[in-house]
Amino acid sequence: GENVEQHPSTLSVQEGDSAVIKCTYSDSASNYFPWYKQELGKRPQLIIDIRSNVGEKKDQRIAVTLNKTAKHFSLHITETQPEDSAVYFCAASRAGGGNKLTFGTGTQLKVEL
Amino acid sequence: DVKVTQSSRYLVKRTGEKVFLECVQDMDHENMFWYRQDPGLGLRLIYFSYDVKMKEKGDIPEGYSVSREKKERFSLILESASTNQTSMYLCASSFVETQYFGPGTRLLVL
Numbered sequence: 001g002e003n004v005e006q007h008p009s010t011l012s013v014q015e016g017d018s019a020v021i022k023c024t025y026s027d028s029a030s031n032y033f034p035w036y037k038q039e040l041g042k043r044p045q046l047i048i049d050i051r052s053n054v055g056e057k058k059d060q061r062i063a064v065t066l067n068k069t070a071k072h073f074s075l076h077i078t079e080t081q082p083e084d085s086a087v088y089f090c091a092a093s094r095a096g097g098g099n100k101l102t103f104g105t106g107t108q109l110k111v112e113l
Numbered sequence: 114d115v116k117v118t119q120s121s122r123y124l125v126k127r128t129g130e131k132v133f134l135e136c137v138q139d140m141d142h143e144n145m146f147w148y149r150q151d152p153g154l155g156l157r158l159i160y161f162s163y164d165v166k167m168k169e170k171g172d173i174p175e176g177y178s179v180s181r182e183k184k185e186r187f188s189l190i191l192e193s194a195s196t197n198q199t200s201m202y203l204c205a206s207s208f209v210e211t212q213y214f215g216p217g218t219r220l221l222v223l
Contacts, residue, residue: 001172009153032210043117043203043214044156089155099144099163099207100171105155 002027004092006104013080014112021107023090024072030092033066033073034101038087047088048075080111116140117215119204125221132191134218136204143208145187147171147179150201150217162187194222 003026013019025033034049050057050064050073057064061080066073077084087108091101120135136145144163148156148171158171160179168179176198180188187206191198199222205212 006155034210034212043216045214046211049210093210099210099212100146100158100161100169101212102158102172103148103156105153 002030002092002094002102004090004102004104006090006107008107009105010108010110012110012112015080015082017080019077019080019084019109019111021075021088021090021109022072023074023092023104024070025092025102026071027092027094028068028071029094031095032093033064034091035062035064035075036089036091036103038089038106040086044089077109080109082111082113085109085111117204117206117213119202119215119218121218122216123219123221125223126191126194127223128195130191130194130222132194132220132222134189134191134202134204134220136187136189136206136215137185138187138206138213139185140206140208140213141184142206142213143184144206144212145181146205146207146212147177147187147189148203148205149173150203156203159189194220196222198222 031052036044038044063076090104117138146161147159162181178190202218204215
């Protein structure tokens with residue numbers, strides 16, 4: 001089955017700096033890669049996703065890049081703000097897999113003032 | 114807005130008890146999922162269902178069962194709770210790829 005590895009497990013940045021979280025996946029048939037943000041005590045929520053026919057997608061301060069050859073994808077957050085502090089999860093799924101997601105182990109991002 | 118609700122936010126049970134966790138979604142989604150979330154392990158899929166009365170094992174189904182008698186409701190059952198099932202349990206639903214999560218149930222098994 002699919003295996004998703006996520007790094008780093010914790011990340012601390014100064015407000016205004018950029019943050020990058022990286023994930024690798026094992027199943028070359030995976031074609032959908034979402035990122036979820038979970039604030040303390042709250043449910044995970046989708047913040048951005050990318051499909052395998054696209055190399056990069058951007059939404060305001062967040063962007064995701066995908067390298068199918070290397071089987072890795074990354075989340076980039078620019079101009080970080082305190083409200084970006086949360087746990088971020090990457091995930092992967094394949095077509096015909098019942099829309100089942102395999103999640104990474106999460107990255108605790110802390111944005112310091 | 115999609116709404117996914119779970120029957121309890123916090124639950125304390127004793128070892129050996131049968132435990133029912135319920136999840137309800139109001140968006141007529143085909144797919145429903147049960148995960149457990151543990152520190153450092155992320156979200157691990159226990160079971161999922163893509164239709165009424167259909168179920169598929171996820172990555173960690175041992176010690177759990179599920180029931181989906183109606184499209185909007187997906188129940189997770191711990192047949193005989195054990196202390197290693199102390200965890201946060203998250204339910205999710207989806208129409209296609211995007212999954213919408215419930216608020217979670219924090220279960221403590223003593």
